[in-house]
Amino acid sequence: MPKVSVIMPVYNMERYLTECMESVLNQTFRDIEVICVDDGSTDRSPSMLDQYASADSRVKVIHKANSGYGHSMNVGMDACNGEYIGIVEPDDYIKANMIEALYRSAVNYNLDMVSSNYIRFYGDSENRIFQSCTVTDQLSLYNVVINPYDKRDIFCGNFINPAGLFKRSFLKQYDIRHNETPGASYQDIGFCFQTLAFSRRMMLVDGAFYCYRQDNPNSSILSKGKMHCVIEEYAYIYRRMREHNAELGSFQPQFVSEKTGSYIYTLQRLAPEFRKEFLCLIGNELVEFRDRGELDVSVLSDDRKKILYQIMENPQKFYDMFMSFRQEIHEKLAQYENAVIYGAGLIGKRIYDEMAEEDRNKVKGFAVTVLAGNVENYHGIVVREIDDYMEERESIAVIVGVAKRSRNAVTGMLSEKEFRNVIVLESLGVNI
Incomplete structure (x- = not known):
């Protein structure tokens, strides 16, 4: 029996599948099985998986009609034989030592589950941008055995299920499964909450092994x-x-x-x-x-x-406040011909997404302090360092698109650089 089972739920992932499978099969820890669950794919994914199974006895492929992510994960879990179970999404990939590092910790400390930091990435293999992501900023929570019942601030962590391993007997003991709703949205939330809440022995390993794609056009959108x-x-x-x-x-x-x-x-x-x-x-x-x-x-x-x-x-009143965000952007940009959004993260992108078309046309780009580690564009809008806009600081509007805790520091920095037209959105607190 293998020490670790890796579940890979697959639906129309031919574009990314080779890189993902190679990263799993070339792990330094060899005693694994890879359970690939083909959820009724209509591209070349099924034949690609079958080829891997023919070439490597550790690969097992389950073909089934399309039924959604949750059901695929449960089918995969039922087929596992390993002592621990991991999850790898087919548009992501993992570092060569991931399973070895996590499994050694899991066994040495008899853990119900072990998790780790991870890496977000954008772009293809030649022009890839990476961003390190920590589960928590509390360094004291790493590399120690944690009982979530006693240490409940662990629930504030930024967990993703694929960055960890879960003891199979632990999952069976509490019948921890994925919710079998259609599609591929949110079913990971219930699994994550259950594993944390039922666990009495878990650990966060201070390392980042899982590479988590952010620019898959087939990823779920919120309709x-x-x-x-x-x-x-x-x-x-x-x-x-x-x-x-x-x-x-x-x-x-x-x-x-x-x-x-x-x-x-x-x-x-x-x-x-x-x-x-x-x-x-x-x-x-x-x-x-x-x-x-x-x-x-x-x-x-x-x-x-x-x-x-x-x-x-009053949901209606809150809706009106929420939607006032777009109107505020429009009113504050009315006197300017060009603008830049400072912040290329979730908040900066959110501001851009909320803009009316005529206001979007004024945006020349996103700005950051240092380009390294940031995406190079968003919907074709370039990301540049703020100093690149210095020659336009007298005329261009700079919309501050960062978290509340960082706004004073950013506005202070822009003032020191003598940007004259800094816009802070008052309704941002309702929206972010």
């Missing part, structure tokens, strides 16, 4: 159907908490915190025409939770509590 997916995923977690109240009941504050964060994130990314309906849906749901005495907000920040209460009290 109307996605808003129902996120609601259903948290309904699934809630049902699991009720079924296992003894083990999970006390994690209600963490559940409310994660759900609130996911709902806000989904709202930010939904197409504008679906936002009002989504706010009404989650507003009614949150009121029901409150009326049952289950809306424990004890670990929410004051800002998150404020947003939560506003949505519950």
Whole structure:
């Protein structure tokens, strides 16, 4: 029997499959099996997987009709024989020592699960941009055995399931599965919450091994159907908490915190025409939770509590505030012919996405302090260092697109560089 089983759920991934499979099969740790679950692919993925299975006995391929990510993952888990289970998405790849590093820690400390930092990347192999991502900034949480029941701030970590390994007997003991909703959106949330909440021995390894693609055009986008997916995923977690109240009941504050964060994130990314309906849906749901005495907000920040209460009290009013963001951008840009957005991360991109077409046409680019580690363009809009715009500092508008905690530092830096037209969006706090 293999020491580690790697599940790879595949749907139409011929473009990326070779790099992914080669990274798994060329691990320094050889005692693995690779369970590839073909979810009814219509491209060359099935034949490519079969070729790998013919060439390497460690590869097993399961072909099935298309049924979604959650079902594919559960089919893969049922086929596993390894002591530990890992997950690799077919558009990503892993460093050669990933499984060895994680498995050694898992065995040495008898862990239910082990996780690690990871690397986001953009672009093809010749022009790739990498960004290191940490699960947590608390260095004391790395390389030590953690009991999430006692150390609950671990739930604030930026986990991704593929950056870890999970003991198969642990998953079976608590029947930890993926929610089998259609498509490939949000089913990883329930699995992540369950593994953390049920685990009593876990570890964060201080290393980054998993390379997580950010520019796959086939990745999920947040259309109307996605808003129902996120609601259903948290309904699934809630049902699991009720079924296992003894083990999970006390994690209600963490559940409310994660759900609130996911709902806000989904709202930010939904197409504008679906936002009002989504706010009404989650507003009614949150009121029901409150009326049952289950809306424990004890670990929410004051800002998150404020947003939560506003949505519950008056979804329409919150929608109007939320949508005022676009109007504020338009009004503040009216007197300028050209603009640049400082910040090429989630917030800067969010500002660009919210702009009306006539305002987008004014944006010459995104600006960052140092280009290294940042994407080179977004929707064809170039990312440059802020100093590249110095000659235009008298006339160009600079929209500050960074997190609230960084805004004072950024506006101070822009002032020192004598940029005259700095725009800070007042409604950004509602939206980010």
